[in-house]
Amino acid sequence: MTDGSTGKGAATMAKTEYIIEPGTHEIVMTRLFDAPRELVFKAMTDPALVTNWWGPRDLTTTVDKMDVRPGGTWRFIQRDPAGNEFAFHGVYHLVNPPERVVDTFEFEGMPGHVAMQTLTLEEFEGKTRLVQRSVFQSIEDRDGMVQSGMEKGSSESMDRLAELLAELSKESRAR
Amino acid sequence: MTDGSTGKGAATMAKTEYIIEPGTHEIVMTRLFDAPRELVFKAMTDPALVTNWWGPRDLTTTVDKMDVRPGGTWRFIQRDPAGNEFAFHGVYHLVNPPERVVDTFEFEGMPGHVAMQTLTLEEFEGKTRLVQRSVFQSIEDRDGMVQSGMEKGSSESMDRLAELLAELSKESRAR
Numbered sequence: 001m002t003d004g005s006t007g008k009g010a011a012t013m014a015k016t017e018y019i020i021e022p023g024t025h026e027i028v029m030t031r032l033f034d035a036p037r038e039l040v041f042k043a044m045t046d047p048a049l050v051t052n053w054w055g056p057r058d059l060t061t062t063v064d065k066m067d068v069r070p071g072g073t074w075r076f077i078q079r080d081p082a083g084n085e086f087a088f089h090g091v092y093h094l095v096n097p098p099e100r101v102v103d104t105f106e107f108e109g110m111p112g113h114v115a116m117q118t119l120t121l122e123e124f125e126g127k128t129r130l131v132q133r134s135v136f137q138s139i140e141d142r143d144g145m146v147q148s149g150m151e152k153g154s155s156e157s158m159d160r161l162a163e164l165l166a167e168l169s170k171e172s173r174a175r
Numbered sequence: 176m177t178d179g180s181t182g183k184g185a186a187t188m189a190k191t192e193y194i195i196e197p198g199t200h201e202i203v204m205t206r207l208f209d210a211p212r213e214l215v216f217k218a219m220t221d222p223a224l225v226t227n228w229w230g231p232r233d234l235t236t237t238v239d240k241m242d243v244r245p246g247g248t249w250r251f252i253q254r255d256p257a258g259n260e261f262a263f264h265g266v267y268h269l270v271n272p273p274e275r276v277v278d279t280f281e282f283e284g285m286p287g288h289v290a291m292q293t294l295t296l297e298e299f300e301g302k303t304r305l306v307q308r309s310v311f312q313s314i315e316d317r318d319g320m321v322q323s324g325m326e327k328g329s330s331e332s333m334d335r336l337a338e339l340l341a342e343l344s345k346e347s348r349a350r
Contacts, residue, residue, distance in 0.1 A: 070248065112271075
């Protein structure tokens with residue numbers, strides 16, 4: 001286990017993969033989870049669960065707003081150990097449980113730079129493949145996001161989500 | 176005047192221009208209007224005015240919903256002379272009068288295919304330059320929109336908007 005995760009639960013931790021074609025507006029992120037689709041969808045859309053995995057491990061995330069329906073808004077605030085705050089917000093365009101969410105995404109530290117995210121969950125043999133396509137307003141915005149270290153941060157989020165899903169699956173089996 | 180417009184008002188009708196780079200997710204549309212920015216913004220965001228220019232001339236447009244604020248939804252219905260209906264909807268992410276609107280766009284005849292639109296209005300010397308950047312979820316979706324004859328339809332909308340602005344400017348001078 002040298003992939004940077006804590007190694008909780010899974011002996012063979014999956015990797016988060018990215019497709020970032022030069023000269024396009026898009027980032028495609030893919031991750032396989034050892035959990036059913038309904039559970040992955042719930043972990044991603046329940047305000048009480050999202051704070052357990054959203055963002056890097058050294059920041060705490062609180063949900064300011066999270067109204068998961070078309071036209072609903074979301075706003076998350078991250079705090080680092082020094083007390084600095086970073087906020088993000090967006091609007092849901094489409095919510096189709098348990099398979100699809102389309103929403104917008106803006107980091108308030110760079111106001112006016114907006115991405116549109118399409119989350120798709122596919123289930124096969126009890127596992128769930130997550131595909132998130134983000135398109136940016138310009139190729140420059142996309143490249144800026146890549147250069148900001150986005151991959152490290154979102155891979156850490158995906159690892160934390162995998163750990164949460166392992167715990168939730170264990171709880172559900174224990175019941 | 177052989178540019179397909181009715182030629183009302185303007186002796187030198189501006190053209191709507193498009194940048195559609197191969198292999199990208201984007202369509203950029205540009206148009207110059209002989210009207211102040213506040214008026215262009217109003218014509219584009221007032222439900223009572225938008226029906227006068229949105230869509231081709233041979234269709235009538237009605238506003239089902241149009242709540243122009245972040246998180247607000249819009250839904251327009253077009254009817255052709257035979258009574259067929261075509262509906263479109265989206266959600267506003269950002270509304271910054273009179274210069275910027277970011278929203279999503281979906282044709283209900285192709286559900287789940289969503290674009291994000293960024294409208295920017297710049298004023299100089301009493302004229303207004305409109306730039307609308309649309310990014311699609313995939314290059315295929317973008318190419319499909321281009322092949323659907325989008326340019327003809329949206330150029331007709333832009334011509335109708337120019338005519339409406341000419342009328343509104345005349346009314347405002349007459350007062």
